[in-house]
Amino acid sequence: METKIAIVTGGTAGIGKEIARGLVRRGFLVGIVCRNEMRGRATVEELLEEVPEGRVEIFLADLSVLMDVRRVAASLEERFDRVHVLVNNAGVHLMRAKESADGYDRMIATNHLGPFLLTNLLLGHLEKGARRGW
Numbered sequence: 001m002e003t004k005i006a007i008v009t010g011g012t013a014g015i016g017k018e019i020a021r022g023l024v025r026r027g028f029l030v031g032i033v034c035r036n037e038m039r040g041r042a043t044v045e046e047l048l049e050e051v052p053e054g055r056v057e058i059f060l061a062d063l064s065v066l067m068d069v070r071r072v073a074a075s076l077e078e079r080f081d082r083v084h085v086l087v088n089n090a091g092v093h094l095m096r097a098k099e100s101a102d103g104y105d106r107m108i109a110t111n112h113l114g115p116f117l118l119t120n121l122l123l124g125h126l127e128k129g130a131r132r133g134w
């Protein structure tokens, strides 16, 4: 059976980690996009402890940085020939305005600009996944 590939942003904590856990349990190969390598590795360990035959990989990117989003999209495209599911989960709720590396409001950059760009960059791969019955 064809391996189903899911990308989950912010899969190292909270809702994103639970989504990643659910997808791994269901046999998806899960790519977690996260900005903290140690937290990413710890998450992979935790999920594989529960599902030893599971497949989880981490891809590092700060989604509030548009160059980082472009770089991680390229890595994902290179690693996978298609994507079946993209979960744009990563997000922040900042009580005070902060600037992103690109000079945008950091909350807008993280919650909207980064996910919008990532989705657009992965559209071709998502369409390939969809053409195979998803």
Ligand SMILES: NC(=O)c1ccc[n+]([C@@H]2O[C@H](COP(=O)([O-])OP(=O)(O)OC[C@H]3O[C@@H](n4cnc5c(N)ncnc54)[C@H](OP(=O)(O)O)[C@@H]3O)[C@@H](O)[C@H]2O)c1
Pocket: 009, 010, 011, 012, 013, 014, 015, 016, 033, 034, 035, 036, 039, 061, 062, 063, 064, 065, 089, 090, 091, 092, 093, 110
């Ligand atoms: N929980 C709620 O009640 C609630 C309500 C409405 C909407 N939401 C939305 O649901 C999503 C998940 O919420 P949650 O409560 O599970 O959040 P959470 O526990 O704070 O986890 C957020 C995840 O996103 C990652 N993340 C944050 N900024 C990032 C960035 N710039 N680049 C890459 N990864 C980044 C975090 O990574 P780090 O570990 O590196 O910080 C973490 O893994 C968020 O988008 C949130 O806004 C949540």
